[in-house]
Amino acid sequence: MTDSTQAAPALLHERKGAIATLCFxxxxxxxxxxxxxxxxxxxxVQAIAQDPGVRAVVLRGAGKGFMAGGDLATLRAQPVQGAMDLLTPLHAGLALLAQIDAPVIAQVHGVAAGAGLSLLLQADYVLMAEGTRLNLAYINLGTSCDVGASWALPRKVGLRQALEIALLGEAFSAEDALRMGLVNRVVPAAELDAATAAIVERLASGPTQAYGAMKRLMRQSMERSLPEQLDAEQQAFARCAATADFREGVEAFYARRPAQFSGH
Structure with missing residues (x-):
């Protein structure tokens, strides 16, 4: 007999084919x-990082929103220790997620505030439902940001715009997020699942190692000089050229057929 009073898991982890889905x-x-x-x-994320069969990762939220930030009850009870207990595993997971080859896709609806907005900024591709409201929010609580917002936001919108979002703590719309380059697509809420499935399936059937190389090159480009970046590109290209997917891509080009990538 099961205990019907047992709390539901705080995070659902599902693996379906080559796609891993994490649902808050x-x-x-x-x-x-x-x-x-x-x-x-x-x-x-540790399980995903150890599973070479995962070729795409989806982040989504259950219920009416993606994520409304950090749990204030935890932070109210123990402001400093609570923050450390929360952020240590969250940041470790985020750093590891950034290292995997598989593209990370955020499916966002309802609300993305505080850590929710910070988290979607780390995704490689973001689809958002119309009507979603966003707010960096930290300043309204008298604190600085977390979950990589200070790293990602200036890179996406520039320092001036990032400071406006961070210092004013004002809510903005999905359409504003699209205009600023924070999301890739905004779709009607009823179409969000289908739109996400289409892009996830496309990415999950692609050259996974090449995706990983491309992600790292793009993310590290702002810390390198042009000669350093050219050297990194050469090394990455050579590693990709040694893969089965590269051989398949070249053969498919000559055969005038779609490539069938395996992720290897």
């Missing part, structure tokens, strides 16, 4: 991140 699952709290969710996130 505290819908009554708009998926605000608490310590169990942060720990589950780290464990799920």
């Amino acid at each position: 699952n505290r819908p009554a709290a708009l998926n605000a991140v608490d310590v169990p969710m942060a720990q589950a996130f780290l464990a799920a």
Whole structure:
């Protein structure tokens, strides 16, 4: 007999084919991140990083929103220790997620505030439902940001715009996010699942190692000089040229047929 009073997992981790989906699952709290969710996130990302069969990762939220930030009950009870207990596994999971070859796709609806907005900034591709509201929000609580927002936001919108978003703490729309380059596509809410599935399936059937190389080159480009970046590109290209997917891509080109990539 099962215990019907047992709490639902704070994060759902599903593997379907080559696609891993992480669903933040505290819908009554708009998926605000608490310590169990942060720990589950780290464990799920560790499992994904060790699974070469994963070729795409989806981040989404259960219920009415993507994520409403950090759990204020945790932070209210123990401001400093609570923040450390929450951010240590969350940041470790995020750093590991950034290293994997598989593209990371965020499916966002309802609300993305605080850590929710910070988290979607780390994704490689973001689809958002019309009507979604976003707010970096930290300044409204008297704190600085986390989850990599200070790294990602200036890179996406420039320092001036990033400071406006961070210092004013004002809500903005999905359409504003699209205009600023924070998301790739905004679609009607009823079409979000289908639009996400289409892009995820496309990416999951692509050359996974080449995706990883491309992600690293793009993300590291702002820390390198042009000669350093050219050297990194040459090394990455050589590694990709040694893969089965590169051989398949070249043969498919000459045969005038679609390439059938295996991720290897």
